[in-house]
Amino acid sequence: MAKITDVARHAGVSPSTVSYALSGKRPISDETRRRVEEAARALGYRPHAGARALASSRSNVLALVVPLRAGIHVPVVMQFVVSVVTAARRHDHDVLLLTQEEGEEGLRRVADTALVDALILMDVQLHDPRLSLLRSLERPSVMIGFPLEADGLTCIDLDFRAAGERCVEHLAQLGHRVVGLVGSPPEVYVRGTAFAQRVVQGFTAAADRAGLASAVHPCEATPAAARRVAERLLREQPALTGVVVHNEAVLEPLIDAFEQLGLRVPADLSVTAICPDELAAGLHVPVTSVALPSAEVGERAVGLLMRKLDGGTVPEATLLPPALTLRASTAPRTVSPR
């Protein structure tokens, strides 16, 4: 591999000039810059990442901690991952993948060894054990999700509480009086996963506020569980006409189950969801939904980190407002009896 001294010699300048010409950190004459670039191209020069990291104390790598736990929907995680990687590349950074299993030790390791410049965490819990670690690290971090106590930390996410509210309000406006929430798998709540809890809060609060009867049902991520929940919902709330689904894996099976139970969507039952748009739009009954904007979240998470790395200051909390897209799965409540 050609090194910077080779480029310098080839261009007839000093190594430092090559560095400045390529980085733009000091003014360099057009003529010189041209020669340097030409030499770099001719030699196929690639700066050595380790050397650069050592000299500049910047590795240009971000750590991304992905969850692998039961109950989280893998395709959604992957969407985040991809959007983070893509955004990072736009900022000339690469992404190192850590699994949740690596735990706090993993975070500390990549931070302390200066392997990464900054960290992004997903799947934050309300009482996340990593919070104090993040505060003590000398490297900036962004969490995708909101813990209960985030003082001094930077968080970003969809406003899940508002998303839950928005879905209920939509149903209420359509005249529905009895609504149900089909939520994430039980273990997700048990762990205290932030976004899942917030949806429940928003759902319940909005239902109470609008005077609706409501019930919450966690649901395993299997079609069989979806069917059981559908049956249970109808048994326990016979007057049910509106459902909010916050569980990507069972959205489709759930609708199928309702239909097999003799309910037409949306004639008999209105369904809204909080999930990625592609999912909601791609079902045989396109579902009215609040989008889970993973691309935007990932991108903005990276943007926040970049600003912090540049010494800038960023808001501690970034809550993306929910956007409800009307599709074919919701309709005004018909008063006709079942």
Place this chain on the structure above:
Amino acid sequence: MAKITDVARHAGVSPSTVSYALSGKRPISDETRRRVEEAARALGYRPHAGARALASSRSNVLALVVPLRAGIHVPVVMQFVVSVVTAARRHDHDVLLLTQEEGEEGLRRVADTALVDALILMDVQLHDPRLSLLRSLERPSVMIGFPLEADGLTCIDLDFRAAGERCVEHLAQLGHRVVGLVGSPPEVYVRGTAFAQRVVQGFTAAADRAGLASAVHPCEATPAAARRVAERLLREQPALTGVVVHNEAVLEPLIDAFEQLGLRVPADLSVTAICPDELAAGLHVPVTSVALPSAEVGERAVGLLMRKLDGGTVPEATLLPPALTLRASTAPRTVSPR
């Protein structure tokens, strides 16, 4: 951050001794090693990754290129990713994530800048444009999947051809005479994705060999498509009694569709699949399947890379033999008419 000189001073030895004590690359007396370890612990010493990479010309990072293309089943990809990351950590390496979109330039970049020591590629095509690049890189690589011309490259994967054969043989042994393959989405074949093609070859060859009537149907990854394929299969091959499914996304919807069309599995129709064991085992009819051993493949891919990095020599091709697990979805053909 404490540096190696701090540890050396604290332990009363020279920096090089610290390095040797910690790496074990030269004999160090027990007493000295103990003092060094003690000092390192006391100071919370973490070697600087960049410095280490520069001095040793080893970054201890592997690149993993993940596919994001249409038609690939995301959870399966994630399984590979996790197994690679986990295996890499066991070998004291980290994993840098690259998306397919980064393309050859991305590969060249991380390799040439010495950001990574080695590369793992997934989703290999029969005529993969990256092959010649890989050959020209000075860093070792392993491909998960087999291109047509892999001379000089290292590949590992399930033997998909044999897997296809194995499924057919199983059905043939059970007396089935008319079989169908429900394959991956059409675009996967159009791209020339290696493993998909090989399943088709194996399926067809084994069917011909056993004198079975057979047909191949690519299938989009949606329940609606699954249903269409089920109907088409029965229409075009009315005597069909055996099906091989190589498409994780539609396995369950397909079985549902068959059942809704009045066929009982396995009484009227035997179904086998090539997919992760958890998927096959978790359905309401547990499906006889050839396992997709993503954990083993990822782990062995990393193992191969490690051996190459250590200057060892490894086989160019590693084909994992298919293992068929009998479950409830296959049964001897009943001669009774439908």
Place this chain on the structure above:
DNA sequence: GGGTGACGTCGAAGCGCTTCGACGGGGGAA
């Protein structure tokens, strides 16, 4: 006309680690 910056470039000093060669001392072989 001399002072003053700004511009463009260079040289040198590290960044923190690994590794090579060297060296003193002690034990085993002759």
Place this chain on the structure above:
DNA sequence: TTCCCCCGTCGAAGCGCTTCGACGTCACCC
């Protein structure tokens, strides 16, 4: 006893880059 070699440790030389301070040049202004 002598020689040799190996063990355990040290010092120094980088690895390839960035960055800081310095310096010469030139334009500009008073």
